[in-house]
Amino acid sequence: MKRSAFLCSLAALAIAPLATAEVLSVAHPEVSFPADKTVVWTPLFQAAWDRLNTEIGGAPVKVEPPNDLMTKLDTFQWRAEEVMPVDRWKVWSGLASAGFVKTTNQEAAAMTGEAAGPFSGFDEAAEVPGRVMVLALLDRDLNYTKGLYRGSTAPLEFQGKDGKASPVKFFGVRAALSGEFGDVVRILAREGNSHALQIAAAGEESLVLYLPAGAETFAEAGRKVVNWREGGLKGESGSESDPRLHKNDDLRIPYLNLAVRTDFKPLLAGDRSYTDNPTTWSIVRAEQKVDFQMTEKGAKVQATTELGADPLGAPPKAPPVVPRKFYFDRPFFVFMWRDGAAWPYFGAWVGDTAAMEAWK
Known part of the structure; x- marks a missing residue:
């Protein structure tokens, strides 16, 4: 039988050199990961996967042998236009050729404002007749409605899963x-040694930070955040359950700067068959590249995906004010999220100091 292959990669903005410690990626939010590592997930990979299925003939009717990750990707339910940032992402698809990649890079460069596009060149030596390519880009610079402050007198002691504390640079606000910052920082949840909050940004978006009590997947954390954003704390101003950051609260967040390149191909083995397409398809490339920065001013993410298939205000006064601490000094989640969306368009689990700046 004539065979096809499937190509997927995520290219990214070069913000900074790769961290010396390992940073990981997951292709789907339900996938578990080691809690002592820094891990990223973005649904841009899902958007490219969905387009690939559309190009070939809809969801596959058979994958042989069965592949759990591909099943998760094929059955994921979401509304991309509600999740992804407006006008800051795009998916391209067509037959693989040097011309297709060149045109896509030109359009991608126009989106990012860079001199050249982020997608890899077309390898004519490996050309396969009928190969389908899907290329996708996410490029978002999120600015808080009000900038926070850089910590300058002492470090934040970040404690990893191994119990070791590392002094790192941080930003936040206190006293x-x-x-x-009552109208900028909203406290979503606070219970025991766990807390979550969001920082308002322009364009009806927010940066969400969630420090959980234990290990969770991106999907588990995301569902909690959605519920908290719809409900959340409802206490009086200045109280323990005040939903606004108030006087004498202490907020400390480590700076993040990461770049990760991942090859998902070994996880996506299996022949894919479609109802309206007589050809069997198989994965030949599945790469992801993501760069992310988080500072006292905002957060920035850029990622690209390449898919292909071969045939084969101040709070009101209230008595008394309860000082609270919101230290992100243990492993935590960070999300970039559109208001009202069911999923974030970028997420990271910060399980170690791989993306942090050492205190000097």
Whole structure:
């Protein structure tokens, strides 16, 4: 039988050199990962996968041998246009050729404002007749409605899963200045040694930070965040359950700067068959590239995907104010999220100091 192959990669903005420690990626939010590592997930990979299925003939009717990850990707339910940032992402698809890649890179460069596009060149030596390519780009620079402050007098001691504490650079706000961020920082949840909050950004978006009590997947964390954003804390101003950051609260967040390149191909083995397409398809390339930065001013992410298939305000006054600490000094999640969306368009689990800046 004539065979096809499937290609997927995520290219990214070169913000900084790769961290010396290993950073990992997952292709689907239900996938478990080691809690002592820094891990990223973005549904841009899902958007490219969905387009690939559309190009070939819809969801496959058979995968042989069965592949759990491909099943998760084939059955994922979401509304990309509601999740992804408006006008800051795009998916291209067509027959693989040097011309297709060149045209896509030109359009991608126009989106990012860079001199050249992020997608890899077309390898004519490996050309396969009928190969389908899907290329996707995510490029978002999120600015808080009000910038926070750089910590300058002492480090944040980040404690990893191994119990070791590492001094790292951080930003945040504390003491009387915290009361000025009541309309910027919303406390979503606070229970025991776990807390979650969001920082308002332009364009009806937010940066969400969630420090869980134990290990969770991106999907588990995401479902909690959705519920908290719809409900959340409802206490009086200045109280323990005040949903606004208030005077004498102490917020400390480590700077993040990461770049990760991942090959998902070994996880996506299996022949894919479609109802309206007589050809069997198989994965020949599945790469992801993501760069992410988080500072006191905002967060920035850029990622690209290449898929292909071969045939084969101040809070009101209230008595008394309860000082609270919101330290992200243990492993935590960070999300970039559109208001009202069911999923974030970028997520990272910060399980170690791979993306942090050492205190000097």
